[in-house]
Amino acid sequence: MNLNIALLPGDGIGPEIVGEAVKVLDAVGKKYGHTFNYKKGLVGACAIDATGDPYPAETHKICRESDAVLFGAIGDPKYDNDPSAKVRPEQGLLRMRKSLGLFANVRPLVVFDSLVERSPLKAERVKGADFVCIRELTGGMYFGRPQGRSEDGNTAYDTCVYSREEVERILKVAFEQARKRRKLLTVVDKANVIATSRLWRQIAKEMAPQYPDVQVDYMFVDNAAMQIIQRPTYFDVLVTENLFGDILTDESSVISGSLGLLPSASLGSDVALFEPIHGSYPQAAGKNIANPMATILSAAMLLEHVGLQQEGAAVRAAVEKAIAQGVVTEDLVDASMPGQTARSTTEVGDFVAAHV
Ligand SMILES: NC(=O)c1ccc[n+]([C@@H]2O[C@H](COP(=O)([O-])OP(=O)(O)OC[C@H]3O[C@@H](n4cnc5c(N)ncnc54)[C@H](O)[C@@H]3O)[C@@H](O)[C@H]2O)c1
Structure with a gap:
């Protein structure tokens, strides 16, 4: 296969972790006879510094002309510590998602057996947890207008808006994911209070008969926040709106023991993005200490998305091998294991690339 991949390393550790994922992709290409062509684009603080725009038109063009996008991360303390900055890296992220039509963020959560003890939850509770959170990414309160302050500055308002079309397309992604997995879909909302949630629930009920093999479960978001901690092994696929999804996916990520392990895919009608x-x-930028596995696993999702299932599985297996053999960065080094030392970002990438 000949695949054109846009690389958007972004800021901070972005260039280092994307570099390791590229190393792994190249090893896959060599082993399985594929050609991956890369084109780099700027996004985030580095794009503001170079062009004044956090998501330049040139970057958008590179993404649109590619088969898939591999993205690192954006954000710089220079902007985080200056609330008055008018142009901000996060604007680039939101604009990128919106203009590429990336309405579904898919975040798988798997607890690796060799890491159950690292979870802040009891091992017997998290062992075997394996679910996917699907977050709506381009609607709801983050994009709804009006948004702002009253003239005297003492009242602020946001607007949560969802159209039938937006809800149907994300639920379709969720039903289809559930169909490919254990066939349990949990629709998370706040339908007892919020009008947009009632629309979500109504549409989910209308669509459910088209997926008779999928069991649908409706859960209020406050209850879901508890259940994810109390019985994470219950869930298969969760789907929810943008704000609830932002919070629940971060909560879920903690279960695995390190943020540095979790990949995601953002899907839409056009090019898909993996991050x-x-x-x-x-704090870790330039130190060669960040965990590259979340980005490497995002590259595995990219491969599977374009139909290279065996190649994606080979990358996952190599990551599992690295974890099982203790070839991990400092965030995964267990103080209770004497003799285990932290490996660098590049050493972990080298190991995974060598074992695909
Ligand atoms: N999608 C994105 O690009 C994105 C997402 C979240 C935050 N941000 C931005 O990132 C900047 C830093 O934000 P933050 O500190 O809240 O979140 P962060 O995810 O960058 O880091 C939080 C903590 O998680 C751990 N961590 C994160 N990535 C790791 C890795 N690869 N390896 C090992 N440990 C890792 C570290 O302990 C770190 O202190 C901010 O500017 C923020 O706006 C960007």
């Missing part, structure tokens, strides 16, 4: 769920971890 680790963590941010730019600026």
